[in-house]
Amino acid sequence: MVSRRALVSNRLGFHLRAVSTIVEACSKFKAGITLARDGDRRNGRSILDLMMLEADMGTVLTIEADGVDETEAVDTLVKLFECRFGEE
Amino acid sequence: MDGPAQPEPDQGQPAVEPVSEAGSRSRxxxxxxxxxxxxxxxxxxxxxxLRIPRYEVTELEVKLELAKFDRTLAVSREQLLGLKQQHLGSEQTVRILESQLLMLTDPLFMGDVIQRIRGERRNAESVVADVVDEFCRTFEAMEDPYMRERVADVQDVGYRILRNLMQKEYISLDKVGxxxxxxxxxxxxxxxxxxxxxxxxxxxxxxxxxxxxxxxxxxxxxxxxxxxxxxxxxxxxxxxxxxxxxxxxxxxxxxxxxxxxxxxxxxxxxxxxxxRLLAGEALEARTADGLDLWLRANISVPAEVDSIRAFGAQGVGLLRTEYLYLSSTTPPSEGGVLLHRHERPDPVHHGGGPHERAAGRGVRDAPGGGLAAHQDGRRCGQARPDRRVVLR
Known part of the structure; x- marks a missing residue:
């Protein structure tokens, strides 16, 4: 299992666009992926579950992946956080 | 969503009553x-x-309900993809539809429905209605107003599935002619x-x-x-x-x-x-003793500018900014709000006129509304920011 922390740095936080981007990315991997806020773990493939994290700008989340492509999955997600989900 | 199934009200009347003489009244x-x-x-x-039918099903019928639900998801998906195709020009609409497509395949949402049809042996319609309701309650309880607004998206997807399950026609506001x-x-x-x-x-x-x-x-x-x-x-x-x-x-x-x-x-x-009433529109708003007044109207959406102009308003007294937020999926930027103010062909700008204070009203505490309002607040030096736009 691979685990890394990521900072929500886009202004709008976990709004529809950011969450949709995450779900679409997670769907490309085989590994089970979760995002957690203070231990509250949510399914990376569920748009509704992720929105319930209510993660706004400045929130630190823990990304966990478990499966054959876990490293690649976590790297991809961390990059999405870093580029602020394409938000200008 | 609706309570237990209710009998349909009487629809026995004829669609058209016979016309005998002029002045006869239809229903x-x-x-x-x-x-x-x-x-x-x-x-x-x-x-x-929607009147949601609620009934229990047998072990054997559970499979039929699951198959029905599965087919409905495919139909709903096709509809959303079709809608997306129609709106390819609008990036925002496409994004909304894509997020709805993701909700259709949401493992939490759909997993819950499937598990409960099996576990509770109930018809698909009643389970979908309950699951949608539960999600909506969760979103309604959220602190962030933007997230609370997502209830509408969850409901929209939920209604689409329900309508398709019950084979009711889906009417979107886009199709209104x-x-x-x-x-x-x-x-x-x-x-x-x-x-x-x-x-x-x-x-x-x-x-x-x-x-x-x-x-x-x-x-x-x-x-x-x-x-x-x-x-x-x-x-x-x-x-x-x-x-x-x-x-x-x-x-x-x-x-x-x-x-x-x-x-x-x-x-x-x-x-x-x-x-005839509007004929007086061009007259100055002046009292009998020669005092000039500013005649301004309160508006909520930019489209109203046309109608207040027709009534001869010289400006906007109060702009309720919440509808700029409610009618969009992402909070409007400061630039976007300013754009709304300037989208008229001739310049729309705010300015002080006589009796400015008399018309001064605070902007309602719309979510994030302070953003655009602050500029005026600074200009007018008022504690409650004032939105005043003058049409020239």
Whole structure:
């Protein structure tokens, strides 16, 4: 299992666009992926579950992946956080 | 969503009553006028109030329910993909539809439905309705107003699945043509904000009040509207010809040709009398003792600028910014709000006039509304920021 922390740095936080981007990315991997806020773990493939994290700008989340492509999955997600989900 | 299945109300009346002589009356329903006018058009029933059948199923039927649910998801997906194809030009619409497509395949949402059809041995419709309700309650309890607004998206997807399960026609506001009289249980303010008088001839709803936001918006847009029309969604069918008499508070269903002619005449007279009132529009707002006043109107959506101009308003007294938020999926940027203020062909700018303070009203605490309002607050040096825009 691979685990890394990521900072929500886009202004709008976990709004529809950011969450949709995450779900679409997670769907490309085989590994089970979760995002957690203070231990509250949510399914990376569920748009509704992720929105319930209510993660706004400045929130630190823990990304966990478990499966054959876990490293690649976590790297991809961390990059999405870093580029602020394409938000200008 | 609806409670237990209820028997359908009596629909035994003939669709059209025989016309014998001029002045004979077709069947009509009564309601409360919230926006005056006459609308003659074709009804489109946009009913949010679905009657959800609820029943238990046998072990064997569970498989049938699951198969039905599965097929419905495929149909819903096709519909959303089709809609997306139609809106490829609008990045924002595409994004909304894509997020709805993701909800359709959401493992939490769909997993819950499948598990409960199996576990509770209930029909798919009742389980979907319950699961959607539970998600909506969770979102409604959220602190962030943007997240609370997502209830509408979850409901939208939920209704789509339910309509497809029950094989009810899905009507989106996009498909509303001219001379349409929208008939609904309740219109949300953001739905009304999407409408324009050019697209919709009139509105009739089962619930709502004179001071509801939807009613205020309808008046602002100049769309005749009735609320409190009991069972209008059941009594009127999509495609029925209706006259919306928003003077006397009546909906005439499938009126006779005589009535249509009669009402077309009433409508014309209303327009004439309105024009006569507006003839004074160009006059200065000056009291008998020579005091000049600024005449300004309060608006909620940019489309209202046209109607307040027609009434001779010199400016905007109060801009309710919340509809700029409610009618969009992402919070509007400061630039976007400013764009709204400048989208008129001639410059729209704010400025002080005589008696500025007399008209001074605080901007309501719309979510994030302070953003755009601060500029004026600074200018006017007031504690409560003031939005004042002058049309020149």
């Amino acid at each position: 009509f329903l009564t309601g409360v006028v919230v926006s005056e006018g006459i609308a003659i058009g074709t009804a489109q029933v946009h009913s949010e109030k 001219p001379n349409t009289v929208l008939v609904c249980h309740q219109l949300s303010p953001s739905e009304v904000a999407q409408l324009s008088a050019k697209k919709v001839a009139g509105l009739a709803s089962e619930v709502g009040g004179v001071t509801s936001h939807a009613a205020i918006l309808a008046r602002g847009l100049g769309i005749p509207a009735l609320v409190g029309v009991q069972d209008v969604c059941v009594r009127v069918n999509s495609g029925d010809r209706v006259i919306l008499d928003c003077v006397n508070g009546r909906v005439h269903i499938n009126p006779s040709q005589e009535e249509v002619v009669e009402y077309a005449d009433v409508k014309k007279r209303l327009v004439v009398s309105r024009e």
